[in-house]
Amino acid sequence: MHCLRCNCELGVGQKSVALYMFAQTVGIRPRQKSAAHRISFCPQCAVSLAMGPPPEGALNVAAWDMIRDLVGSDPALNQAAWETLSGVVGLLPATGTDGTRSVPSPGSFEF
Numbered sequence: 001m002h003c004l005r006c007n008c009e010l011g012v013g014q015k016s017v018a019l020y021m022f023a024q025t026v027g028i029r030p031r032q033k034s035a036a037h038r039i040s041f042c043p044q045c046a047v048s049l050a051m052g053p054p055p056e057g058a059l060n061v062a063a064w065d066m067i068r069d070l071v072g073s074d075p076a077l078n079q080a081a082w083e084t085l086s087g088v089v090g091l092l093p094a095t096g097t098d099g100t101r102s103v104p105s106p107g108s109f110e111f
């Protein structure tokens, strides 16, 4: 599984938001049902989408509403997004603690 938005890999047991979609005929015989599709978003993309402006297209807005519902109803999803973000930050070298002095930007004062 990959996140639909950022294409990052979502392994088994990894936190994500899944959207299930299928189409079905109503009032038409025989009743037809399409295959179910599963769309996944990583926690950061789900939170980022929910915080962002509404997308274009009625179907996109419907999905956006559902994601906003999840993000807005419980802080657990936000938490998951933060955890992943801090995990990425932890992989980056810490500035100022690795012995190299940060170069002051031009025009800044040093005391």
Ligand SMILES: [Zn+2]
Binding pocket: 003, 004, 005, 006, 007, 008, 041, 042, 043, 044, 045, 046
């Ligand atoms: Zn993503």
